[in-house]
Amino acid sequence: MYKKIFIIDDDEVSSFLTEATLAEEAFAQAYECYHNGKEALEALLPLLQGQPAAPLPDLILLDLNMPVISGWGFLEALAPYAAQLQGRCLIYILTSSVDEEEVKRANENELVAGFLHKPLIEDSILRLKQARR
């Protein structure tokens, strides 16, 4: 079971659905939702910059198409912390896009553990569970 999951998505319905679907599966202990990359970074960067008061999320579900700071912008901002994140925090893209270009681009990014299409179906949840072990 995941301890803490970040759900980063500007689409309120989608966030609701993701959280509800995972909760139904008793997937994680805690869920935190952010509406864009900027909000998520504001929460995550202090944890990475040596304030161990709270633990890092062990899974981030990241949407790509968001205002202010998109999913790509978020990944870019995390690039300097790749080593810290390695093995401690899995980042999965979760998007409604069916654009193959984006899949390809995501696979080239070393921070990205996998690419999932919305909505989260059972196969995807299984993949996430297996990745945890």
Added chain:
Amino acid sequence: MKILPLQFSTLTRPNNAPAPVFLTPAFLLVMNAPQQQCKPADTQAAPFYQALVTHSTELISVINEEGVYSYVGSSVKQQLGYEVEEMLGTCAISYIHPDDAACAAKVLGDIHLLQDVQMKPFRFKAKSGEWRWMQCTITNMLENKYVQGIVTNSKDVTEVVEAESRKDYHLAYYEALFFEHPDAVFTLDSRGNINRVNSHVSLITGYAEADILGCHFSILLHPDHAQLAEEAFREALAGKALHRKLPILSRLGEEKMLFLTLIPVHIQGEAVGIQGIAQDITASLQAQQLLKDQANQLHNIVESIPDPFYVLDSAWRFEHANAAYLNFLGTAREHIAGKNIWELYPFAATTGFYEKCLEVAANRTTVYFEETYPGHRFETLKFTIFPADSGIAVHFVDYTAQKLTQLELEKLSLVASKTINGVVIMNNKGCIDWVNDGFCRITGYTREEVAGLAPSLLLQGPDTDPEAARRIQEKYRLQQPFSSEILNYKKNGQKFWFAIDVAPIFDAQGELVNYIAVQTDITERKESEAKLLTLTDDLLKHNRNLQQFAYIVSHNLRAPVANALGLAALLKKLDKHSAFYDKSMEKLQVSVHQLDTVIKDISNILTTREAGGMETRKQVSLLEVCQEVLQSFEEQLQEIGAQVQLEIDSSIQMLSIKAYLYSILYNLISNAIKFRATERPLSLHVAVAKDARGYVLTFSDNGLGMDMRQVEHQLFKLYNRFHTDIQGKGMGLYMLKTQVEALGGKVKVESKLGAGTTFTLFLGAKHV
């Protein structure tokens, strides 16, 4: 001619001096002795005298008072061939030569007054009829009683007289040669001093005879050649007659060239001087030189003719051929000199050239003609044949190349006049000299109409690209060849496109003489190009739209679909009576609603794009549209206390689509209200200005503003949003851009975070 050496003493003896040989004292002694011994007459005396007289070499006779022989010595037989008896009683004068008779008669007549007379020699007729010269002394013995007559004592001096006369003869010859010689004749003594000169010496040298006699010959000579002259003198003196050419200086300083003949004079084997003849050859030398120069000059002229030239004599033999002709034949002068041309080149005798040569030789008039020899190295020759001396002279040029050029020119001129393209020949000022039929056909102008005009001024018109026209003018000015495409006007005002190739033509000195322009009507091509461009533009637009559509499908359409799917799956698992089920159902409704909105948006966007090019445009007042939009926001604007400043001239009318302008302004005002800064009242400024290509609408607010670096690539994308706390779906600016582009314009944004945003809309040339 050789002059015999003579003794100086002989030369200088006076002409009439008596010869010393005539009567020697010994002879007189013999003559006188018997006469003195005559006086003691005795009986033995008669035979003694008889014998003496008979054998004497002299002839003694006695002539009586009547002039008749009364005694003739018997030696007459031996000396003159007469018998004594034959002569006795005959008249003495009758024997004497008629020329001498008068003189002899006078001496005989005068004898009375004298005792003895020595007579000049006279001619006496011998028995044989031959005249003999006799020397005679007569003694008057008329008073002597034994003699009673004139005693003649004669001697035959024929040999002596004749010898004397021969000497006079030689001297006369020599004197004539010396004095009458047409050249200067002179003698020098053994030291080189001038002894004698004839009159020509003065004529040639300019010195009087007296001035130079006794002087050394060197005073006459050109000082530069004194040495040579001295050597010649020495050589001649040594016994060798010789010739020399030597220059002298006359008294007036004039240089003359003399041809000298120097002959040594010897007396008894000893050289006593030089006799010389000097011929003035200055003039003949000059004439010779002149002749030589002229011949040389003539030769040079003939040789310098770059074209072949030769002269044939009356028997058709080569008399002269210049280098160009030899070069043309590829032979040496010695191979043709003196040879008959028809024998040497039998082919020539089969040509028209042969006929012409015969014609010139017969008529003695010059002919000009051209002849072609197909298949020969020289295909066409152009001849001039003219009579010269006894034969003919031939000059010709190889006209093959010119002939070819001429033919090519004819062909080119055919091309230029018959081609469907326009061909224009301009003078060096760029004004038309000539145009071909093609030009007239394309432009509709006649040749006469365009003569003297500049093609650019004639053909270009208001829609001609001024930049292209300027480039063409520049090329003309730089005298450079160029190609260009330009919009021109026909005489009837119809527009057409010309592709022009213009080449400046320079003469051998590099001076510009002409421009030649070839023009092709490319109107059709230009039109299809323009069509192609529109087509490409349309395709590009469609392609962009398709990409955009794919993006919308993959993102904006897919998102609510994915949510709906997810929620549907979730709902199955949830308790239908739980609050969470209701909430999920509510979310499902939202998702389906979103889906509907997106589909409507897509439809709206596609309609706008398609309609942009087709919807009919009407005159729209910008101010009116703006006021209408503000009207619909009036309440909201009042509520937030916004200030709106309009700077739009009411007269500004645009040919446009009102709905789009409305939508554009609506989106701008809506955004300005949405993204206003809460700490200050909103201030809007809307202005329209006219620029070169159309109208420029500026829309400025003092709202939140944006970090342009962050948003510049995202701003106008569909469903892109930058403010999470402010409502919006990211459709407004995308629609705005779509509509502006549909109207043929473009959008520019300037913004500063915390200060405000300015949108500049360029509503293109199509609106004017």
